[in-house]
Amino acid sequence: MSFQEIIGKNAKVSGQRWFRATLMDSKVTDSTIVFEFKAPFPVNPDIDYKQWAIHALLHALNTGTIKIRDIEPVEE
Numbered sequence: 001m002s003f004q005e006i007i008g009k010n011a012k013v014s015g016q017r018w019f020r021a022t023l024m025d026s027k028v029t030d031s032t033i034v035f036e037f038k039a040p041f042p043v044n045p046d047i048d049y050k051q052w053a054i055h056a057l058l059h060a061l062n063t064g065t066i067k068i069r070d071i072e073p074v075e076e
Contacts, residue, residue, distance in 0.1 A: 017041040021053040035066065 016038045025031040037056035040047055060066040 015041055019049065019053070021057070023057075035060070 018036050019039045020034060020036050023033040023035075035057060037053055037060070039049060039052045039056070043049070057066070
């Protein structure tokens with residue numbers, strides 16, 4: 001999905017600023033991930049900021065900007 005598809009064809013973008021997204025597991029309520037990303041500002045109701053955040057997170061993972069530090073099993 002391109003940024004143009006995310007922001008909409010008629011959305012005007014004048015600048016960007018940092019936003020913070022908090023993700024949570026839909027089944028485990030105490031499991032969260034917080035990350036920051038740049039998106040259009042001022043906030044535009046024509047832009048789907050959730051989709052923008054998803055795209056930004058996937059891009060950061062794919063480019064190595066965000067890395068997995070370690071993986072370990074969870075005690076049950």
